[in-house]
Amino acid sequence: MVDIHGQPPRIVGFGHASMVEVTKDGEEFFRIKLAEPTPKFEANAEFAAQVVFAQCGLTKLVPITDALPAMVAGVTHTINLFREEFALDD
Numbered sequence: 001m002v003d004i005h006g007q008p009p010r011i012v013g014f015g016h017a018s019m020v021e022v023t024k025d026g027e028e029f030f031r032i033k034l035a036e037p038t039p040k041f042e043a044n045a046e047f048a049a050q051v052v053f054a055q056c057g058l059t060k061l062v063p064i065t066d067a068l069p070a071m072v073a074g075v076t077h078t079i080n081l082f083r084e085e086f087a088l089d090d
Contacts, residue, residue, distance in 0.1 A: 003036035010035040019052065019061045 003009050015031030032043055056062040 001038065001040050003034070003038040005036060007036070009038040009041050019050065021054070021061065
């Protein structure tokens with residue numbers, strides 16, 4: 001594979017990687033910048049999908065692996081605040 005000048009493709013940069021919502025129409029989520037147009041350039045890469053909350057407070061696309069432990073801690077703290085009121089002993 002060669003660029004429009006007959007040279008091997010030269011990567012000069014990468015776009016900003018970020019989480020995006022997958023749509024039926026497809027969505028660009030990463031870009032490889034080449035020094036020269038290379039029509040037949042193909043990139044093979046592995047990407048991991050994550051399950052996310054669409055919106056969590058003011059933040060969008062929050063991975064559940066980040067949010068759930070914080071939510072559990074918050075609920076546990078709130079329950080413990082009322083432990084004596086409801087006689088919730090271990």
